[in-house]
Amino acid sequence: xxxxxxxxxxxxxxxxxxxxxxxxxxxxxxxxxxxxxxxxxxxxxxxxxxxxxxxxxxxxxxxxxxxxxxxxxxxxxxxxxxxxxxxxxxxxxxxxxxxxxxxxxxxxxxxxxxxxxxxxxxxxxxxxxxxxxxxxxxxxxxxxxxxxxxxxxxxxxxxxxxxxxxxxxxxxxxxxx
Numbered sequence: 001x002x003x004x005x006x007x008x009x010x011x012x013x014x015x016x017x018x019x020x021x022x023x024x025x026x027x028x029x030x031x032x033x034x035x036x037x038x039x040x041x042x043x044x045x046x047x048x049x050x051x052x053x054x055x056x057x058x059x060x061x062x063x064x065x066x067x068x069x070x071x072x073x074x075x076x077x078x079x080x081x082x083x084x085x086x087x088x089x090x091x092x093x094x095x096x097x098x099x100x101x102x103x104x105x106x107x108x109x110x111x112x113x114x115x116x117x118x119x120x121x122x123x124x125x126x127x128x129x130x131x132x133x134x135x136x137x138x139x140x141x142x143x144x145x146x147x148x149x150x151x152x153x154x155x156x157x158x159x160x161x162x163x164x165x166x167x168x169x170x171x172x173x174x175x176x177x
Contacts, residue, residue, distance in 0.1 A: 009113045014096070015078075015085040017046050017113055021099045022079035025072040028106055032061045040107075048114055054107040063129055063155065064102050071099040129155040135165040143171040 009017070024040055031038035038056035042049070061068070074095050077083040086092060100111050105127070128142040141154025154170035161167050 009087060009115045011085060011087050013046055013114055014087050016043075018075055018085055018096055019079050020046060021096065021103060021111075022072055022075050024103060025068050025099060028056050028061055028103070029065065029068060029072075031056070032058060032065070038106075042111065046114060048112040048116070049110060054109050056106045057108060060106045060108070060127070063127060063153070064105060067098075067102050068106070071095060071102060075099060127153045129157070130167075131157045133159045135161040135167045138166045138168075140168040140171040142169070 020043060027040070028038045038061070039053050041053050078085050078092065104111050128140075130139050130141050132139060135156075135158045139156055139158070141156050142152055144152075152170050152172075154168070156167040156169055158167050
């Protein structure tokens with residue numbers, strides 16, 4: 001994840017982009033809560049690429065709802081014009097990039113600002129999750145032998161984990177015993 005690619009975006013475009021992403025996250029969450037389909041098109045004056053309608057995946061929204069809420073909250077002062085949007089502010093760029101990438105996961109499509117430096121290939125994005133009442137042995141949201149690039153997001157939700165049980169979000173090459 002390299003939010004520095006946003007450093008080439010003009011202050012005006014970044015400002016409008018923050019507002020768009022903030023509003024979009026709100027729409028996704030509202031529509032999810034009301035069990036309606038969430039769809040949008042990216043404004044051509046702000047974003048590159050295919051301008052086809054993007055449709056949110058309800059399962060991805062459910063998995064990413066906490067991140068969407070947190071990132072949206074953290075960008076609120078910028079989106080409402082209270083705090084200035086500065087393309088040199090690395091903390092702000094990291095927040096914008098985080099919200100953008102979370103929305104990319106929800107829509108299953110890239111969101112690239114006009115004027116943005118080329119983003120490095122991140123590799124695959126893999127998400128896995130498990131919801132159980134109780135864990136008596138071993139459970140993992142994702143278990144893989146290794147990963148060389150990409151994004152892995154694993155989660156486990158359990159009401160209880162018995163003594164000796166293990167609940168792991170992401171297990172890379174570990175021994176489940």
